[in-house]
Amino acid sequence: MKQTTHPPRHHPGADRKGSANAAPLPPRSASPRRRPSSQQWAAWAFLAPVTLYLGLFYAYPLYRNLDLSLRNYTVRSFVQGDAPFTGLANYRTIFDDPTFAPALVHTIVFTTVCLFFQYAIGLALAVFFNQHFRLSATLRALFLVPWLLPLIVSASTWSWMLNSDSGLVNAVLSAVGADPVNWLTSPSWSLTSVIIANIWIGVPFNLVVLYSGLQSIPGSLYEAAALDGASAWRRFRSITFPLLRPVSAITLLLGLVYTLKVFDIIWIMTKGGPADSSTTFATWSYRLGFGNLLPAFGPGAAVGNLLVVAALVFGLVYLRVQRRQAPA
Numbered sequence: 001m002k003q004t005t006h007p008p009r010h011h012p013g014a015d016r017k018g019s020a021n022a023a024p025l026p027p028r029s030a031s032p033r034r035r036p037s038s039q040q041w042a043a044w045a046f047l048a049p050v051t052l053y054l055g056l057f058y059a060y061p062l063y064r065n066l067d068l069s070l071r072n073y074t075v076r077s078f079v080q081g082d083a084p085f086t087g088l089a090n091y092r093t094i095f096d097d098p099t100f101a102p103a104l105v106h107t108i109v110f111t112t113v114c115l116f117f118q119y120a121i122g123l124a125l126a127v128f129f130n131q132h133f134r135l136s137a138t139l140r141a142l143f144l145v146p147w148l149l150p151l152i153v154s155a156s157t158w159s160w161m162l163n164s165d166s167g168l169v170n171a172v173l174s175a176v177g178a179d180p181v182n183w184l185t186s187p188s189w190s191l192t193s194v195i196i197a198n199i200w201i202g203v204p205f206n207l208v209v210l211y212s213g214l215q216s217i218p219g220s221l222y223e224a225a226a227l228d229g230a231s232a233w234r235r236f237r238s239i240t241f242p243l244l245r246p247v248s249a250i251t252l253l254l255g256l257v258y259t260l261k262v263f264d265i266i267w268i269m270t271k272g273g274p275a276d277s278s279t280t281f282a283t284w285s286y287r288l289g290f291g292n293l294l295p296a297f298g299p300g301a302a303v304g305n306l307l308v309v310a311a312l313v314f315g316l317v318y319l320r321v322q323r324r325q326a327p328a
Contacts, residue, residue, distance in 0.1 A: 062308065068301035078297060090298035097299075099276055099284060107280040110195055111259045117199045118255055119248070122206025127240065129207075130214045140211070147204035155268035158197040159184065162269075187277035190270045194278050198265050202258070206251055213247030214240070246322075253318045257311045281307050 069090050077083035094100055129140050146154060161168045162183035170180040183193040217240065225235045241248075263282040266272060272279035272287065279287075281303050289300030 065301045065304055065308075068297050069299075069305050071298060073297035075295065086298070090302040094299050094302050099279065102276050103279050103281055103284045103303075106191060106278060107260070107282075110191065110198070110262070110280055111256065113195050114198050114202060114259050114262075115252060115255050118202040118206050119252060121199070121203050122251075123210050123244075123248075125203070125207045126210040126214055127236065129211060140207070143207055144204045146201050147208075151201070151264040152268060154201055155197065155265045158193070158200070158265075159269050162193050184270055185274060187275050190274060190278040194266045194269050197269060198259065198262055201265065202255060206255065209251045209254075210244065210247060213244050217243050249318060249321065253314065256314055260307050260311055 070085060070087060071077075071083040072086045072089070073083040125143065129136050160166075162170075164170060164180060164182045164185060167183070169183065173180055181189055183189050221239050221243075222235055225239060230238070261282050262280070263286060266278055266280060266283050267286065270278045272283040285300045285303035285307070287300075288296045288303060
């Protein structure tokens, strides 16, 4: 008979006993602190000038403007720095001012109309110059002249052209038998005059940015659409405009921020008048702070902060829209 051998039985107590007799593991030694590498030091060195610049020329002025709007500053207290804290009194002052409502309406109308026509004319010119015909580069360079000129030169030129007595525009109107228009001295036309001048100045910027966006659209898409029998308008509506949407968004955002703060053109041409007919928040803020014998620094800073908040809100809306459109 074969003898069957059985494996030795496993006793749980033996494992516990053996584990108890096993030598304890040595404690883990604390890992030494990592010292900043040369790449990290280099990164901080590159960030330091930008951080210093943003702090000195953006953060500190915004803080000072906010402090101005929350205190009762006079000329003496502005120099000595002992202005009393008034909270939101300056904001209540500008909200109760009869100039607030007209300035708000003028700011909205001025910004909206300028943005629409600057973008529409700039896009039309960009599509036109994208055809790469002869003298295209030369004409495109000539369209940049209004953008390159100093604003004081552009505003002075438009003031002369729209002068009621000796302006070029009224001379042309008289030549065709039309009545002259008081462009700069009539409350009905002053806002229209500064809008026309600002559109003329802002079109080249839209042209340059949108033209660069058109260069990134593959030409094969237009060739395929043409082979399918798509008309020029259909190619623009189905190819150009959708693919140009990211560039259009940043163009409109930058144009919005620039147009909200336009001051030079309006002040040189009309000074916000006559009778506040072309006053915007930018000109009103300047007039409160520096345009009177007794400057109101606090209310002027409060009006400026309203412009900052408006630009910030639109910037946040743009970032939110971009995140939604970004591919997952």
